[in-house]
Amino acid sequence: MSDAAARDAPLAGIGCLVLAAVTWGCSFPVGKAAMLVVDAYFLTAIRYGFAAAVLLGVLLHTEGAAALRCDGRPLLVALLGVIGIGGGVLMMFIGLHHTQAEHAAVIVATQPLVAALLGWVIRKQRPGRATLFAIGLAFTGVALVVTRGDPSSLAGTGSAIGDLLVLGAALCWVTYTLCAAAFPSWSALRFTALTAGAGALFVVAATLVATQLGVAAVPTSGQLQSVAWQILFVTFGAALLGTLCWNIGIRRVGAGGVLFINFVPITAFIIGIMQGYRFNWAEVVGAALVIIGLLSSRIGTANQKGDTG
Structure with a gap:
């Protein structure tokens, strides 16, 4: 790689991460609007069915038929697809149906800190004091956002269930992201395409079961047409472009890229303001605490490495 290419690689990675994060931020209010017409099961099945097909087609064209093989690990690929797409995305959209788009976006932003907790539980790697402080700060912020400063407001509503589902989805996506390290020789496109394909099959199966149980309803052609642009955005913008850009960006920038x-x-809140939603003091302060928690965690980690280096 030339010196110019080496310098451009992190910049390109940063661009990918910003694009992915902004796209995902937009997908919350857009997806919420689409779910007023098409339920979470069919919306997820449609978006990842098309996205996975496109990704697999691009993979076949660019890397050849050999890239479609799982290198002896089909069960792991399938499991990650179920966790990342089935758990991470389907659960996210079901939860989003019961809560506000901006609240879901704030919960999702805690993923780097959730990853630290997961590493503590699984790998017995106790986070440093700065990270523990950041985790407490961020989850205090989340509590302020979801309760709007009044815990009693959750009683008798489905928003608490929705928020818990979104938190569970964030945990699934963190697991999916961490396990990507088990495939260092694969390109970001290959990992994304194969896991998305497995995840899409799971979501389609779950949607069929939900339909038989009466939990999901088959949308009519008129309903699909009425939210066509929203479906196109969450499919090709968030599911396809966003996920691929995120995986590319993390590989180029490294673990610090999670700050993006x-x-x-931020994107979800800006859109909410543009749509006329009025945030109260608790939502604004809570979102700020989450962002400060993420920043302080990374700064504390960097200082810790500097002291030991």
Whole structure:
């Protein structure tokens, strides 16, 4: 790689991460609007069915038929697809149906700190004091946002269930992201395409079961047409472009790239303001605490490395 290419690689990675985060931030209010017409099951099945087909087609064209093989790990690829797409995305959209788009975006932004907690539980890697402080700060912020400063407001509403589902989805996506390290020789396109394909099959199967149980309803052609642009955006913008750009960006920038997840709630809040939503003091302060928590976590980690280096 030339010196110019080496310098451009991180910049390109940063651009990918910003694009992914902004796209995901937009997908919350856009997806919420689409779910007023098409339920979460069919919306997720449609978006990842098309996205996976496109990704697999591009993979076949660029890397050849050999790239479609799982290198002896089909069960792991399938499991990650189920966790990342089935758990991470389907659960996210079901939760989004029961809560506000801006609240879901704030919860999703805590993923880097959720990753630290997951590493503590699984790998017995206790986070440093700065990270523990950041985790407490961020989850205090989340509590302020989802309750709007009044915990009693959650009683008798489905928003608490929705927020918990979104938190569970964030945990699934963190697991999916961390496990990507098990495929260092694969390109970001290959990892994204194969896991998305497995995840899409799971979502389609779950949608069929939900339909039989009466939980999901088959949308009519008129309903699909009425939210066509929203479906196109969450499919080709968030699901396809966003996921691929995120995986590319993380590989080029490294673990520090997770900070760009801050653009998700910022984007969602800006759109909410443009749509006329009036945020109260607790929502604004809570979102700020989450962002400060993420920043302080990365700064504390960097200082810790500097002291030991």
